[in-house]
Amino acid sequence: MRAMTIADVEAVLALEQSVQPYPWTRGNFCDALASGYLCYVDEQAGLLRGYAVWMPGVDEAELLNIAVAGAEQRKGVGRRLLAAMRELGAARDWARVFLEVRAGNTPAIA
Template identity: 35%
Template sequence: MRHEDLAHVSDIERRSYDFPWSHGVFRDCLLAGYQCIVLERDGEVAGYGILSVAAGEAHILNLCVEPGYRSHGYGERLLDEILFRARTSSVREIFLEVRPSNENALALYKKKGFHKVANRPAYYQAQDGREDAAVLAKKLTVDS
């Protein structure tokens, strides 16, 4: 991800979530040195992911696909790239939070070997108050 991508990334985020990250949050992720990944299709941003790596662990902070490109394997390609980058950073375990209502994301993470390790009560803003987050984890090896 480059600074030039931020407007398109922010636009995808706004169209994807009721409570999106701001343009400034994405900018701060770039400035902080997080691994900010963009997946392109025909020169356009099709999706993005943000990975934080520290102390032998990685955390997927955001993963999103352009609404028109969903259910075409782009989310899996992004997740594969994130997992590759985590492995090459000598990370042993990777974590993420996901809304339990996000069934498509949960199915993808399960397919890729993630499992639930905790629950964060009232973690996300929701239209009717708050929604819990499922905390998922995956042990990483050279071939997983």
């Protein structure tokens, strides 16, 4: 797990487009990085397995986007991304974290 950089955007965008029905654009990811949002990637042996983008506030944060590559789903990648953010939240004294999930996003709800 590491912080996302601008060099990761093309791979992140490809993953996003492969799994999201309403994908973010390159501009969305670049804006998130430029705005200081907490953007993290999970990779193994150079393979991007997942990413998460959080918008921090004073005492809370909102998970704006999270995705896991199709072949890596159900292997704990999303859980690790969320755990990393929980640790950051504890260090920043976040009182709460928000997550909105589309009703039709069955994999996320499961």
